[in-house]
Amino acid sequence: MAHPPSTPFERVLVANRGEIAVRIIRTLRALGITSVAVHTASDAGARHVVEADLAYQIPNYLDISAIVEVAGAAGARAVHPGYGFLAENALFARRCAEAGLVFVGPPAGAIEAMGDKIRAKATVSAAGVPVVPGAAEPGDDLTAWRHFPALIKPSAGGGGKGMVLVTAAADLPDALASARRTASAAFGDGTLLIERYIGDPRHIEIQILADGHGGVVHLGERECSLQRRHQKIIEESPSPFVDAVTRRRMGSAAVEAARAVGYTGAGTVEFIVDGTTGAYHFMEMNTRLQVEHPVTELVTGLDLVALQLHVAAGHPLPFTQDEVRLTGHAVEARIYAEDPARSFLPTGGRILTLHEPSPPRAVGELGAQPSVRVDSGLLEGGVVGSEFDPMLSKVIAWAPDRATALRTLDQALGDTTILGVTTNIPFLRSLLTHPAVQAGDLDTGLVERILPDLLPTTAVPDEVLATAALAFHDTPQGSDPWDIADGWRVGPPAWTAYRLESRDGVHDVKVRGLPREAAEVRTTAAAGAAEQDLSSRDAEGVPARLRASGHSLAVTLGGRTDRYAWARDLETLWLGRDGRTWALTRHRVGDPGDRPGAAGGGDGVVRSPMPGTVLVVKAQVGDRVGEGQPLLIVEAMKMEHTVTAPRDGLVTELPVQAGQQVDMDAVLAVVTSEEA
Structure with missing residues (x-):
């Protein structure tokens, strides 16, 4: 029952980008429907553009007139909005209808009624649904x-x-x-x-489907309680908290909420639930597909996009409530371009190396064995900027039981490598294996309470430092014997010194010999400390050896071999293993050891913690400020970050203004001590 029996349209325009556009195109391809993509100039080489049958450039993803015009020019009969952007825009739905296009979503009136939280609460309250x-x-x-x-x-x-x-x-x-x-x-x-505010509740939502013939069903619940700053991180279905009676009651309330506004298509009714009493209150209805819809697809065996198209074409739902079955357990993790070690600030950069778990199975496909699905908008070589939401992809695991699903998802995240952009993968793996998550003891405040236990260390392991130095030392060899970096000289071979900078400081590493044959590696943990030999000899007497093949490095140290994904970007080397990544920049020995980009140090230089836009400037040159006083607000990917003074003093430089685009580590201000 993965796809309904009809193929309702010959050509559909996807008015979105990223992983959701790719996911919709996947179903269109399975149904034999021609897909039409739209893209901005900066997205011309994006994955959804590459995978679509046709693609057209538009000024931006919120340009209703441009999208409607492209749909007509491309001969599309329907427009699928995905989620975000114009997905819940009633004007867009009306403009599509006026142009003779089918909007794959609810009627404009339902979008208005449920898209406005104030009106939605009044509507569902009148239908007997409890509200906060x-x-x-x-x-x-x-x-x-x-x-x-x-x-x-x-x-x-x-x-x-x-x-x-x-x-x-x-x-x-x-x-x-x-x-x-x-x-x-x-x-x-x-x-x-x-x-x-209801403290530490559960966030549980119900997936509904409605047709234009009076049919409304629910597809069970999703547990979405694992959140940071009200943003979902990991979702699962079914909820470990909800029993059959509660599922039936909440499902009925969701169906009544949908009926109250004449809803059609796929939608989600979200509830806040008291984890002690089980009392639930309506929060909002999302009149679109949800980011977390794959977990519902995997436990029901249904393709929600195919069903959206089926209903949009005017057909009745191909099943009744009694035919809906939930099988097994599914868990989804959202991979974000963000740095948990820097307060989850958005990151960016070029994707130098990309490895994702096995290719996605058919949408909604179930099997007896655990399986993994990846919904991704990533391409190797693509650039992640601050223009869009920081979510890059989703990894979803299905298994017959919850414990196996959690374990399968953790393993899949460990098999995911994204080099060139810092992501939250290590944080996700820590969260999945936390005892409270394993036990299903969840609430919306859990992540914040256990946050110190989840943050990955920024310390670079010694073996990673050794690997980086060996990789830098392993330069291509020419025919000239003087080009060989073996440290040859009259007498004992010479050591080559490298100064490697990472997020947790500067590391001095020495290499002697040829990494592809046999080399020695030593590091100095701190100034004045004794050197540490990282390459104790193996059984064959070889201290260290490196083998490179494509994007893979195999490094042997003291008889143990570790494998890394790797990539080079100018003087920075990226290494990845088990879902963790390290970026190490090479400097000449004698370069300053101060870490660039520190937002507030002894020099009083204040740098941008992320690429983005200066939203508000709260100070002026000449102002006397105190340590911790807000100076500016930087916005990236619709997140605000307040940048503060690193010390007491005078603002002597302020080279930016409101509305200005800035790169990560760009200088925003300089605070000089009054003594200076």
Whole structure:
């Protein structure tokens, strides 16, 4: 039952990018439907463009007129919006209808009713669905709210963007201002609502499907409680908390919420659930496909995109509620371009080496053995910038039971290598293996509480330092004997010294000999410390050896061989193993050892912690500031980061202004001590 029996359209335009566009194109190909991609100038070589049958350039992914015009020019009969961008835009749905295009989603009226959180709460409350107490604009004065803790939400928002937790009345004005800025930038609507905060609940959502003939079903629940800053990280289905009775009740409430607005297509009704009492409250309805929809597909055996197309073509659902079965367990992990060791700030760069687990199986395919699916928008050589959301891909595992699914997903993440861009893969692996997650004891505050246990160390293992030095030393050999980097000289061979910079400091490493035959490696852990020999000899008397083949390195140290993925970018070497990556930059011995890019050091230079846009400048040249005082706000991938003064002093340089694009580690300000 992976695909409904019909092939409703001959040509469909996908109004999106990244992994969701690739995933939709996969189903279109399976159904024999011609796929039409759109892309911006910067996305001309993106994976969704490469995999589509046809592709057209547009100014941006929010340009409704351009997308509708391209659909007509390409001969598409339908438009699939994916998620994000225009997926929940009622105007886009109407413009498609006016142009004779089928919008693969709900009616514009349903988008408006459920896309506005304020109106949605009123609608479902009238249908008998319990909601969280709160206040909303424009009718209520949110500054008068006095029940704390409270949660501020953009009325038109989704994905956790713009949500702010407020614990005291004194913090409310700044929190409202920040949430309004984010809401306006991300959704084009600054309207807010505030709700009573329910501490450490579960976040459980119900997948629904509805046709235009009165048929509405639910496909069970997804557990989405593992979150950071209200952003989901790992999702699973079914929930380890929900029993059959609760599933039936929540499913019925979700179906009634959909009926209340005349919903058609795929949608998700999200609930906040008290983990102690089991009481649930409606939060919002997402009138689109969800990022986490693959876990539902894997436990039901259904292709939700194919079903969206089936319903959009006017056909009734091909099954009833009684025919829906949940089999096994599925878990999904979201891979983000972010650095957990730097407060999860967005990262970027060129993907130098890419290895993902086995090719994706057919959407919704089940089997007796554990399986892995990858939804990815990545291509080797592609550039990850700050223009779009930092999610790169999703790895999903299915197994007959939850424990096996978690273990399978962990192994799949360990088999994923992305060099050139720092990702959250080590953090995800730590989270999956944490005892509370293994036990299913989840709530939305769990990740923040156990965060110190999950953050990967930035320390570079000695064997990685040795590998990097050997790789730098293993230069191509010419015919001239003087080109051989074996350290030959009259007397004992010479050592070649390397200064390798990583995120946790600068390391001195020495190499002597030929890495491809036999070499010796020594490192100095700290200034003044004794050198440490990293290459004790193996049984054959060989201290260290390196073998390179394509993107793979095999390094033998003291008889033990480790394998790495590797890539070079100018003077930086990237190494990857078991889901972890290290970037090591080579410097000449004698170069300054201070780590560049430090946001606040002895020199008072303040650098951008991520590539992005300067949103707000809070200081001026000549201002006297104190350590920790906010100087600027930098925004990247719809996330705000406040940059603070590294010490007391005067602002002597401020080379940026609001609206300016900046690279990671770009100088934002200089704070000079008054003594200087």
